[in-house]
Amino acid sequence: MKKNDFLLIGLVLLIAVSVMGYHYLKKDTGPGKVVIRVDGETYGTYDLSEEQTIDIQGTNILEIHNGEARMSEADCPDRLCVHQKAISRDGESIICLPNKIVVSVEGGEDNEIDAVAN
Ligand SMILES: [Zn+2]
Numbered sequence: 001m002k003k004n005d006f007l008l009i010g011l012v013l014l015i016a017v018s019v020m021g022y023h024y025l026k027k028d029t030g031p032g033k034v035v036i037r038v039d040g041e042t043y044g045t046y047d048l049s050e051e052q053t054i055d056i057q058g059t060n061i062l063e064i065h066n067g068e069a070r071m072s073e074a075d076c077p078d079r080l081c082v083h084q085k086a087i088s089r090d091g092e093s094i095i096c097l098p099n100k101i102v103v104s105v106e107g108g109e110d111n112e113i114d115a116v117a118n
Pocket of ligand 1: 076079082
């Protein structure tokens with residue numbers, strides 16, 4: 001009887017640890033996505049794991065390289081967005097105020113909800 005209790009506790013602990021480990025690994029290894037919004041509307045969602053260059057309506061160019069996204073070109077007068085650091089972590093963003101462009105990194109799971117809402 002007691003032995004079974006221990007087994008049960010052990011099993012529960014094992015499941016708890018593997019679930020935590022799964023979430024941890026998923027968060028750590030899976031690169032997020034870059035969401036580009038223009039004037040509050042979603043312009044596109046792009047994978048950070050894919051090397052690519054994205055033309056944002058002819059005014060800005062976003063480059064994804066080595067799992068990081070940065071604004072490589074912009075026709076805005078201040079060019080603040082071009083000088084912002086490359087982003088790669090959930091919640092980081094690059095904003096181009098004159099062109100009303102917001103580029104932000106988002107984790108994988110919430111994007112689905114966003115996609116449905118849009
Ligand atoms: Zn700008």
